[in-house]
Amino acid sequence: MLNQYEPLDRVFHALADPTRLVMVERLSRGSMSVSELARPLPMSLPAVMQHLQVLEAAGLVRSAKVGRTRSCELDLAALSQANRWIEARRREWESRLVRLGDYLETLKGEDDDDHSG
Amino acid sequence: MLNQYEPLDRVFHALADPTRLVMVERLSRGSMSVSELARPLPMSLPAVMQHLQVLEAAGLVRSAKVGRTRSCELDLAALSQANRWIEARRREWESRLVRLGDYLETLKGEDDDDHSG
DNA sequence: CTCATACTAAAGCACTTGCTTAAGTGATTT
DNA sequence: AAATCACTTAAGCAAGTGCTTTAGTATGAG
Numbered sequence: 519m520l521n522q523y524e525p526l527d528r529v530f531h532a533l534a535d536p537t538r539l540v541m542v543e544r545l546s547r548g549s550m551s552v553s554e555l556a557r558p559l560p561m562s563l564p565a566v567m568q569h570l571q572v573l574e575a576a577g578l579v580r581s582a583k584v585g586r587t588r589s590c591e592l593d594l595a596a597l598s599q600a601n602r603w604i605e606a607r608r609r610e611w612e613s614r615l616v617r618l619g620d621y622l623e624t625l626k627g628e629d630d631d632d633h634s635g
Numbered sequence: 636m637l638n639q640y641e642p643l644d645r646v647f648h649a650l651a652d653p654t655r656l657v658m659v660e661r662l663s664r665g666s667m668s669v670s671e672l673a674r675p676l677p678m679s680l681p682a683v684m685q686h687l688q689v690l691e692a693a694g695l696v697r698s699a700k701v702g703r704t705r706s707c708e709l710d711l712a713a714l715s716q717a718n719r720w721i722e723a724r725r726r727e728w729e730s731r732l733v734r735l736g737d738y739l740e741t742l743k744g745e746d747d748d749d750h751s752g
Numbered sequence: 753c754t755c756a757t758a759c760t761a762a763a764g765c766a767c768t769t770g771c772t773t774a775a776g777t778g779a780t781t782t
Numbered sequence: 783a784a785a786t787c788a789c790t791t792a793a794g795c796a797a798g799t800g801c802t803t804t805a806g807t808a809t810g811a812g
Contacts, residue, residue, distance in 0.1 A: 534648035546727040586809040601721045610663040703779040
């Protein structure tokens with residue numbers, strides 16, 4: 519397995535799980551503690567902690583412990599990075615389609631010139 | 636594992652592998668056959684086929700067989716969907732920050748009124 | 753001090769992933 | 783017809799994932 523994309527595929531991996539998608543979605547509506555985050559999820563608290571660690575390792579979430587509770591909040595930087603990669607792919611693909619269109623136009627032009635021969 | 640996000644987390648899962656990121660990146664520069672796609676990758680052809688199936692299942696790539704070669708091309712729909720989800724999270728988070736800012740402004744205003752008491 | 757709360761750490765287990773190799777299938781060249 | 787090419791299928795395996803339960807630790811309330 520090659521890896522020149524270490525941070526990026528960690529972000530996608532973190533988002534590749536429905537539980538973690540729900541966690542990110544809830545955190546986008548406001549910061550909360552681990553147990554608040556866990557409350558609607560059909561699994562144990564340690565399981566939620568493990569998901570949280572994946573999100574933190576990807577840079578999607580930051581958390582800090584205050585007293586005995588850990589407060590979690592979204593960090594948009596990693597999400598933006600994912601967005602930029604997707605946008606770059608879209609642009610490459612679309613500019614290729616444009617170039618193909620131009621090329622087909624050129625062929626059509628040549629065909630018009632050369633039609634009687 | 637809950638799943639109200641079936642298509643979306645399939646897309647992120649498909650992008651959560653460095654080999655598949657390379658495949659998508661190469662396909663964004665133009666369509667190609669399975670063996671062309673496989674040529675720079677340090678693994679067997681069946682392995683590349685398996686990655687291709689993951690990308691197709693996620694709706695990121697379409698392919699069609701012509702004669703004995705299979706031509707693969709990018710399909711931007713799934714990528715756009717991923718992008719829209721990320722943008723929605725960003726907007727929710729940012730509007731929450733704005734509301735928080737407004738609230739703090741309100742408190743400051745009340746504090747100004749109530750300062751002498 | 754005692755007890756409940758809010759995590760945290762560790763071990764274990766079923767299942768999935770990312771490969772491999774070997775043995776096909778069907779299309780195209782020779 | 784025989785050989786080659788471009789996949790395709792299947793079986794198998796090591797490593798990783800997504801949980802679990804059990805047993806902690808540190809903080810805060812009474």
